[in-house]
Amino acid sequence: MTAQPHTGGTTDGDGVAxxxxxxxxxxxxxxxxxxxxxxxxxxxxxxFLGPNGSGKSTTIRMLCGLLTPTEGEIEVLGLRIPAQADExxxxxxxxxxxxxxxxxxxxxxxxxxxxxxxxxxxxxxxxRIDELVEQYHFGDLQKQLAGTMSGGQKQxxxxxxxxxxxxxxxxxxxPTSAVDxxxxxxxxxxxxxxxxxxxxxxxxTHLMDEAERCHRLAILDRGTLVADGTPxxxxxxLKGRTFLVETADPRRAQHVLVDVPxxxxxxxxxxxxxxxxxxxxxxxxxxxxKALADAGQKGEVMPAPPNLEDVFVAATRNGxxxxxxxxxxx
Amino acid sequence: xxxxxxxxxxxxxLRQLGRDRITLAMIVGIPVIQLVLFGYAINLNLxxxxxxxxxxxxxxxxxxxxxxxxxxxxxxxxxxxDTPQQLMTMIRRGRISIGIAVPPDFERRRIDGRExxxxxxxxxxxxxxxxxxxxxxxxxxxxxxxxxxxxxxxxPGARISVVSFYNPQRQSAINxxxxxxxxxxxxxMVLFTAIAIVRERERGNMELLIATPLTSTELMVGKVxxxxxxxxxxxxxxxxxxxxxxxxxxxxxxxxxxxxxxxxILGNLSLGLLISTQARSQFxxxxxxxxxxxxxxLLSGFMFPFAGMPKVVQWIxxxxxxxHFLRLIRGVMLxxxxxxxxxxxxxxxxxxxLMMMTLAILRFRKRLD
Ligand SMILES: Nc1ncnc2c1ncn2[C@@H]1O[C@H](COP(=O)(O)OP(=O)(O)O)[C@@H](O)[C@H]1O
Ligand SMILES: [Mg+2]
Numbered sequence: 001m002t003a004q005p006h007t008g009g010t011t012d013g014d015g016v017a018x019x020x021x022x023x024x025x026x027x028x029x030x031x032x033x034x035x036x037x038x039x040x041x042x043x044x045x046x047x048f049l050g051p052n053g054s055g056k057s058t059t060i061r062m063l064c065g066l067l068t069p070t071e072g073e074i075e076v077l078g079l080r081i082p083a084q085a086d087e088x089x090x091x092x093x094x095x096x097x098x099x100x101x102x103x104x105x106x107x108x109x110x111x112x113x114x115x116x117x118x119x120x121x122x123x124x125x126x127x128r129i130d131e132l133v134e135q136y137h138f139g140d141l142q143k144q145l146a147g148t149m150s151g152g153q154k155q156x157x158x159x160x161x162x163x164x165x166x167x168x169x170x171x172x173x174x175p176t177s178a179v180d181x182x183x184x185x186x187x188x189x190x191x192x193x194x195x196x197x198x199x200x201x202x203x204x205t206h207l208m209d210e211a212e213r214c215h216r217l218a219i220l221d222r223g224t225l226v227a228d229g230t231p232x233x234x235x236x237x238l239k240g241r242t243f244l245v246e247t248a249d250p251r252r253a254q255h256v257l258v259d260v261p262x263x264x265x266x267x268x269x270x271x272x273x274x275x276x277x278x279x280x281x282x283x284x285x286x287x288x289x290k291a292l293a294d295a296g297q298k299g300e301v302m303p304a305p306p307n308l309e310d311v312f313v314a315a316t317r318n319g320x321x322x323x324x325x326x327x328x329x330x
Numbered sequence: 331x332x333x334x335x336x337x338x339x340x341x342x343x344l345r346q347l348g349r350d351r352i353t354l355a356m357i358v359g360i361p362v363i364q365l366v367l368f369g370y371a372i373n374l375n376l377x378x379x380x381x382x383x384x385x386x387x388x389x390x391x392x393x394x395x396x397x398x399x400x401x402x403x404x405x406x407x408x409x410x411x412d413t414p415q416q417l418m419t420m421i422r423r424g425r426i427s428i429g430i431a432v433p434p435d436f437e438r439r440r441i442d443g444r445e446x447x448x449x450x451x452x453x454x455x456x457x458x459x460x461x462x463x464x465x466x467x468x469x470x471x472x473x474x475x476x477x478x479x480x481x482x483x484x485x486p487g488a489r490i491s492v493v494s495f496y497n498p499q500r501q502s503a504i505n506x507x508x509x510x511x512x513x514x515x516x517x518x519m520v521l522f523t524a525i526a527i528v529r530e531r532e533r534g535n536m537e538l539l540i541a542t543p544l545t546s547t548e549l550m551v552g553k554v555x556x557x558x559x560x561x562x563x564x565x566x567x568x569x570x571x572x573x574x575x576x577x578x579x580x581x582x583x584x585x586x587x588x589x590x591x592x593x594x595i596l597g598n599l600s601l602g603l604l605i606s607t608q609a610r611s612q613f614x615x616x617x618x619x620x621x622x623x624x625x626x627x628l629l630s631g632f633m634f635p636f637a638g639m640p641k642v643v644q645w646i647x648x649x650x651x652x653x654h655f656l657r658l659i660r661g662v663m664l665x666x667x668x669x670x671x672x673x674x675x676x677x678x679x680x681x682x683x684l685m686m687m688t689l690a691i692l693r694f695r696k697r698l699d
Contacts, residue, residue, distance in 0.1 A: 064541055066698045085696075089543045100538035104349050105342065116338035117542045145349075 017042040017169055017200040018063060023072035025058050032058045034223040035072070040202060040216075042168075045195050047214030048204035049312065055223040056204035057097055060171050063202070064094050077169060090119060093162035097173040097204075099154050103147025107138050107157055110146055111164060118165035128164065136160045136190075152183030159190060163199075170194065172203045176210065188213055208308045219315050226315035231308060238306035238314055240282065245273040247292070247299035256295045260287050265313040275301070276310045276317075331551075335544055339552025343526070347556065353522070357560055361514050361567045368506055369576050381405035382417045382426040387436030395447060399430060399465050417450050427451070428462060504579070507572035508659040509632045512652045514568065515561055515594050516626050517619075522557050523602030524615040532612065540696040550691050554599045561595035562588065581666030589669055590658040593679040597651040600686035607693040626652040654678045 018040035025033040033055040040046045048056045061067040063076055065085025074081040079088045101110045111132060115125045133142060136156045141149065146157060155175055162170060172191075176184045188210070191201055195215075203214065211217050211231065218228040227234055247253040250268050257266045257275060262284035265276045277284035285301055292299045347353060381400075385392050400407060405428050411417050417429030429450035433439065439446055451462040530536045539549065565588065572578035580587060601622065609615035627633060629643055630652040636644065647653045654675035661667035669676060 061698060066537065066541060066696075068697060068699055082697075086543075089541065092541070094538070094541040096534060096537050096541075098534040098537075100534040102342065102346065102535060103533070104346050109342075109345060113338055113342050114542075116334050117539075117544050119332075119334075119543060122334070 015042045016040065017044075017077060018046075018202065019073075019075045020063065021073050023059065023062060023074065024070045025055075025062060025067060026070045031223050033062070033069075036220070036223075036225045038218060038225070038228075040200065042200045043195055043198050044215040045191055045201045045203060045213070047211045047217030048202065048220060049206070049208070049211040049217050049308070050204075050220035051206055053222075054220040056206075056220055057173050059220070060094075060173050060202065060204060064088070064092055064171055090165070091167055092169045092171060093165070093167040094171045095158045095162040095173060095175055097177070099158060101146050101154075101157060101161060104145060106143050106145055107149075108133070108142040110157060110161060114161045114164050120165050132160045132164065151178040152180060152187075155179050155183065155187060159187070163194065166199075168198070168200060170199055170201045172201060174204050174206065176205070176207070184210070208312070212308050219312055221316040227311060231311075234311045235306045235308065238276070238310050240303065241277050241279060241314070242304050242306045242310050243275045243277070243285065243288075244302050244304045245275055245288070245292075245299050246271070246302075247273070247297050249297065252295070253292060253297045253299055256291050256297060257288060260284065260291045262287060264317040265310075267309075267313075274304070274310075276313050331545070331547055332543075336548045336552045339544075339549060340555050343553060343556045347560075356518070357564060358567060360518055361510075361564045362571065364514055365507065365510055365568055365571050366575070368510055369572070378406045379404060379428050380408045380426045381428045381430060382409040382411050382420050383407050383430045384411040384414055384417050385430075385432045386413070386434040387432050389437055391440060392432045392436045392447075396430060396432065402465065404465055405430075414448065414450065421450060428465070430465075504576065504664065505660070507568065507576060507578040508663045509656050510572075511565055511568045511591060511659060512594060512630070512655040513627060513632055514564060515591065515655075516598055516652050517623055518564065519557060519561050519595055519598035520602040520605065520622060521616065521619045522560070523553060523599045524605040524609060524619055525612050526553055526557075527603065527606035528609050528612050528615045537698065540698075546691050546694045546696060550603055550687070550694065554596070554603065557599055558592065558595050561599075562591065565591040565595075578663070580663050582662035582668065586662045586669040587659065590655060590662060590676075590679075593658075593676065593683070594651055594655040597679050597683040597686065600683050600690060601651070603690035604686050604693065607690055622650075626650050629653070631656050648678070649682075651679055651682050654682075 016039055018038060020036060020038040023033055023036040023038070024031065036055075036059060038059075048059065050056050058067065062069045063074060063081065065076075065082045065088055068082050076088055077091055079085075081088060102113070105113065108129065111129045112125070115129060120128055133139060136159070138157070138160070141153065146154065149157065155178075159172070159175065162172070176187055179187065191203065195201055203210075205211055214231065216228065216230050217234075219226050219234075245253060245257065250271055250273050254266050254268060254273055257263055257273065262278045262280050263275060264278055267274045275288065277288075288301050292301075383396055385396055399405065409420060409426055411420065411429070414429070414431040417426070417431055420426045421429055429448075431448045431450060432446070433448075436446060449462045449465050527536075530539070569578075569580070569587065573580070602619070605615055605618045605622075609618055625646065629639065629647040630636075630650055631647070632652065636647065636653070639647065657675045658669060658672055658679075661672050662669060
């Protein structure tokens with residue numbers, strides 16, 4: 001893509017919004033984030049994929065200057081964090097994982113409060129709020145207390161408040177948890193609209209289908225960055241390593257297959273098994289056929305296109321697979 | 331300091347308060363209930379208190395006086411004694427609460443216009459004091475038909491003295507009400523602010539707020555201002571009720587009363603803020619509040635005379651804002667003093683506020699760790 005200097009002028013010349021190296025956060029003995037290197041291009045929707053407890057929130061909090069890193073360097077919009085965190089605050093929007101608006105204020109009161117706090121010019125405040133009310137479908141809800149709204153409505157209000165001052169950079173921490181699929185689709189459309197007008201978005205999620213929509217993503221597991229790139233790049237790397245197995249008794253077949261050397265993961269999807277193998281040039285396929293036959297299981301092993309779940313399993317099981325083998329040897 | 335952001339916090343706080351019915355009810359309810367409870371407990375119109383009588387004169391006149399006192403119904407005679415000393419012993423042992431002593435030279439005193447009788451009171455029980463005061467109001471001229479001396483001009487009560495043991499300060503509703511302003515403000519103000527911030531942390535609002543350009547000072551000051559207004563409302567409630575129910579006087583300037591209250595409010599609010607930067611939960615905030623509240627009540631001179639406390643305790647008491655406020659408010663309301671005549675206490679309250687506020691702002695980090 002053609003990288004153009006951002007209108008805000010605070011992004012690097014090379015169009016990088018966030019740069020972090022060796023980013024580490026320890027809580028006592030626990031390394032919640034462990035030497036993470038990141039580079040988030042401007043005007044992208046950048047995904048943070050990882051299971052609960054993998055360090056997504058902790059990383060985001062360090063990037064917006066709310067937590068002090070134990071080690072590592074951070075540069076956000078050309079500012080050194082946490083030293084210049086105060087300057088950064090007016091350029092970012094942050095939607096916390098937990099709903100953090102005021103439940104005992106109405107929708108409009110919440111918007112008015114954030115407009116004042118974020119320094120939206122007084123003359124523009126009313127029109128900006130009206131605009132957001134229109135865009136985020138709050139027409140009839142303006143006078144409703146935020147605490148009485150549904151999960152999806154709260155999420156929308158959270159986003160509306162986070163963008164009220166039109167920040168260059170948005171941090172969204174698992175914004176669609178507790179939201180129905182329909183609202184999630186609408187929500188993601190809003191995110192892409194924001195990226196279209198030049199906003200950089202960093203969105204964390206533990207949902208594969210959401211991660212797949214991102215322009216780029218980083219996969220976190222137990223505090224470490226295990227993979228990053230565009231979803232297509234990441235999936236392309238697994239070409240030839242993913243298979244579907246159809247058998248009469250998937251549960252037994254699964255038991256048989258997990259012990260086959262070279263098999264990294266077996267997951268049951270309906271009546272079929274989805275198998276991810278190590279990068280060994282297809283040797284595992286033959287071993288799987290043999291193992292199934294030995295166990296008296298009739299089954300067919302067919303190649304399948306990789307998906308992000310495979311990417312995730314491949315990225316997180318690499319180390320484990322070796323460990324497993326060592327255990328077997330011992 | 332950005333005024334728009336500060337104002338936004340104030341408005342938000344007021345809007346939230348307006349929807350919090352329980353807190354709203356407490357703002358007015360606490361002063362009313364406390365005042366009525368404390369006030370009446372002390373001013374209670376007691377009847378049938380156990381009394382001992384030592385009528386050393388035993389003349390027609392002295393017997394008439396004693397009968398008149400008994401006729402008020404405030405006391406019931408349960409014991410007779412020969413001397414005031416015996417009455418004192420009975421009081422000490424708790425046999426009687428009130429002693430009526432008429433001296434042997436009663437008739438002589440009557441002619442001379444001197445004190446006629448003594449009402450001895452167990453002053454350690456403040457409720458009894460009110461009763462004794464009532465006794466002393468017995469109109470002497472009707473009790474003792476006066477045929478000789480022209481002493482009718484002597485106001486009633488002047489000739490029956492009340493001698494109070496164990497509580498020389500003679501606390502009464504009049505003394506309690508000004509102090510009660512301080513006690514109520516100490517309790518509610520510290521608690522309200524301490525909880526106001528901890529609650530935002532618990533609900534997750536704080537993470538949103540500290541990620542915005544809002545500064546610590548704007549947040550702290552914005553949180554405090556609405557409660558200053560609330561504190562002044564509470565002060566007014568107590569003043570009006572105190573004057574209406576207990577005839578508590580304001581001998582000094584009303585403006586000085588509010589100024590003193592304002593100083594105490596600010597001190598307590600800053601203390602509440604400091605507590606809020608330490609407390610991890612609303613429950614902790616509550617505990618810390620009571621950690622300050624109890625010594626305030628016990629050591630400030632509200633409950634017990636300040637002068638009677640050991641030196642070390644007095645030093646501790648000097649740190650408490652309520653101690654200084656009590657001196658100011660009693661001075662202004664009861665003695666008619668001007669605030670500036672007690673500038674040391676004014677200064678102490680201002681210094682306390684400044685120190686707590688500074689500590690709170692310094693301790694409040696725009697960080698989660
Ligand atoms: N303030 C904290 N104190 C101690 N441990 C924490 C704190 N915040 C997070 N952790 C721990 O750090 C790890 C990563 O947490 P988090 O960043 O919230 O993960 P995620 O957002 O990916 O679910 C978890 O094990 C969590 O328990
Ligand atoms: Mg999280």
